[in-house]
Amino acid sequence: MSIALVGIGFALMLLLMFLSIPVAVSIITVGALGGYLLFGPPLVDMMGGVLWTSLNNPSMLAIPLFMLLGELLLRGGMADRMYEALAVWMGRLPGGLLHANIASCALFSATSGSSVATAATVGTIALPALSARNYPVRPSLGSLAAGGTLGILIPPSVNMLVYGSLANVSVGQLFTAGVIPGLLLSLCFSLYIFLAHGKAGTHAPQTPAIPLRVKLAMLKHLVAPLIIFGVVMGSIYGGLATPTESAALGLIIALVLVAINGKLSTDLLISCSMQAAKTTGMVIIVLACALMLNVTMAMVGLAQTVTEWVATLGMNQLSLLLLLIVFYLVLGMFMDAMSMLVLTVPIAVPMVMAVGVDPIWFGIFIVLMCEIALIHPPLGMNLFVVHGVRKDGGSFNDVIMGSLPYVFVMIGFTLLTMAFPVIVTWLPNLMAGQ
Numbered sequence: 156m157s158i159a160l161v162g163i164g165f166a167l168m169l170l171l172m173f174l175s176i177p178v179a180v181s182i183i184t185v186g187a188l189g190g191y192l193l194f195g196p197p198l199v200d201m202m203g204g205v206l207w208t209s210l211n212n213p214s215m216l217a218i219p220l221f222m223l224l225g226e227l228l229l230r231g232g233m234a235d236r237m238y239e240a241l242a243v244w245m246g247r248l249p250g251g252l253l254h255a256n257i258a259s260c261a262l263f264s265a266t267s268g269s270s271v272a273t274a275a276t277v278g279t280i281a282l283p284a285l286s287a288r289n290y291p292v293r294p295s296l297g298s299l300a301a302g303g304t305l306g307i308l309i310p311p312s313v314n315m316l317v318y319g320s321l322a323n324v325s326v327g328q329l330f331t332a333g334v335i336p337g338l339l340l341s342l343c344f345s346l347y348i349f350l351a352h353g354k355a356g357t358h359a360p361q362t363p364a365i366p367l368r369v370k371l372a373m374l375k376h377l378v379a380p381l382i383i384f385g386v387v388m389g390s391i392y393g394g395l396a397t398p399t400e401s402a403a404l405g406l407i408i409a410l411v412l413v414a415i416n417g418k419l420s421t422d423l424l425i426s427c428s429m430q431a432a433k434t435t436g437m438v439i440i441v442l443a444c445a446l447m448l449n450v451t452m453a454m455v456g457l458a459q460t461v462t463e464w465v466a467t468l469g470m471n472q473l474s475l476l477l478l479l480i481v482f483y484l485v486l487g488m489f490m491d492a493m494s495m496l497v498l499t500v501p502i503a504v505p506m507v508m509a510v511g512v513d514p515i516w517f518g519i520f521i522v523l524m525c526e527i528a529l530i531h532p533p534l535g536m537n538l539f540v541v542h543g544v545r546k547d548g549g550s551f552n553d554v555i556m557g558s559l560p561y562v563f564v565m566i567g568f569t570l571l572t573m574a575f576p577v578i579v580t581w582l583p584n585l586m587a588g589q
Contacts (some may be wrong), residue, residue, distance in 0.1 A: 161235065164189055164451075182441070182498070186448030202447045206493055208445060213399045214316060214326050216475050218268075219435040220402035221311045225267030226427035228380065229276045231413035234263055236376035238280045243365055243373050249353035252290060253298045254345050256281050260302030261341040262307040262377065265384035266405065268316075269434070270492070270529050274303025274537045278544040292549060294352045297557025300537040301344055301564075304526035307492070309337030310401065311387060314496055314525055317442055318518045321500040326398045327391045328583040329518050335387065336519055340568050347564050379412045392586055438493065445497035474511050476520070476573055479503065480566070483521075487528030491536055495528055496521065516572075519579045522571045528556040 164185045171181035228234050237254045238259045245254040259277045267273055284294045289373065310330035319326035343483040348355075387405040390396035396404060413419045470478075486495055500521065507517050529537040532555045542554045572578050 165498075170274060180444075182444040182448050186444060186451050190447070190451030195328035202450045206443055206446055210446075212320065212354070213289075213397065214320065217311070217326075217399040217402040218313055218316055218438055219431055220399070220406050221268035221313060221316075222272075222431035222434050223427055224383070224402065224406045225263075225269055225272045226431050227406070227409045227413055227423075228263065228266055228383075229272070230423055230427055231409070231418045232416060233258055233379050233412065234259075234276050235280050235429045237262060237380060238277065238284075240376040242284065242374040243370050248349075250345070250348040250355050252281065252285055252288065253294060253348045253355055256285075256295070256298040257302045257341055257344045257348070260299070260305050262380050262384075264305040264307075264337070265474055266311075266380050266387075266409075267306055268311040270303050270306035270526070271540055272434075273306035274300060274540045275544060277302065278541045280338070286547070290355055291352070293553050293557035294348070294355055295557070296541050296545065296554045297559075297561060298344070298348060300530045300535070300541045300554060300558040301561035302341075303537045303540070304529045304561075304565075305337055305341060306468055307529075308340065308522055308526060309335050310517070311398070311405075312332060312522065313438060314492065314522055316398070317438065317493070318500060320360065320442070321445065321497065322504045322514055322518065324514050324518065328586065329514050330388065330391055330398060331586050332515050332579050333522070333581045336523075336568075336572060336579055338567070339578065340523075341439065343564050343568055344561065347560065351560065379409075379433060382412075383408055389459065425574050441493055441497055445477055445501075448498075448501070469585065470510065470580075472507075472512055473573070475510055476512070479507075479520075480524070480569065484527065484531065484566075487524070487531040487535070488533065490528070492525035492528045496525055513576070513580060515583055516579045517574050519572065520569065523565060523572070527562055527565050531562060532559070 167189075168181045168185050170322070171184060176184075182491070190202070216414060238255065241258045241262070242252055242255040245258060246252055248254050251394060256277060259274050259281065263273050263276060265268075267276070273504045281299060282295065306312070310333045315329040315333060316326055318324075319329050387401045387406055390401040390404055391398060410419065483495065483499075486499070492499075503521065504514060504517065529535050532538065537556070538551070538554045538558060542551050
């Protein structure tokens, strides 16, 4: 009965979303209203307790802190100078500034925690430079959309915070688990650019060679994001701070660096805080609705039923994970990454744990699936973000065609982590002393 109820509820949610009902409203309709109809008023009281306990968790405070940190880097001018420094060093490589796009996204991801913010920030900075140097449009847009997805894989990551809350696993371990996959995926993107677009930028106007002393001087602009990343991850890895405390440390350092650069002002703080509050509110509303849905599914007995169902199928880890890849690819065609995360984690985690999959490893797996959804047509959020920041009024198909090869790169990388799970698990195990 549980599986049938979940299937009906899931289908109803998808129907509501197809009818353009907001995601949060669709979830709460099935979760709260459906639970009330099944179990009556006592379930509503139980939902209130779960909401209070979950959202009162200190790790939830890290979400607005990381959002504000990313806004400060963007509006404080550090992101612009970071891209300029990377462009100076990478402009002469085969693929030129396309590598700078990936590197800038990776470095900005290490402080922002948001894919949309990463794609919008680096895209706004990079597209004028790429256009002035006659870079091909589709590879340029594709590298920015794909590079932006690193914002939820390279820690800190808002999606990992949400996954940790829903799956009841350590956010600190998730953050450390995402470091090596994030760096390796960035290298995979650059390898693809090297092989497929090595001649990009060869038609750019010739510019004088930049002296080495100037290049070395430009490296100072990379110091700020590296310091913030080092403090955030170092404090977590060293056991000196929780993810929330590390977010606060990173934010304080960002404020100091912005003040040193002479950019700190009341207007800057207000605009950064307002934007961070809007983004945080969107995430928390969806998360709160998902928590209410989780209560209903717990009352239905979903976890135990799913575990028993998977056992009867006789599926091993490989077959189940391959099936989930197909499932998430289809789901990503009409659902955004955060919605995919909050809707499927309560169902998927019991399934994979039943066949012995490490929930920390699965956290990285599901984040990779969310990354693919961000550039998966027709509704990939990063596709719309990158298309929105371009100024030439070109076709949306340019972004889709430029991003599509990176979907296959990410699928290949996901298969690589399945074959060699140590890519994900080595660092968190080392941190735990295993």
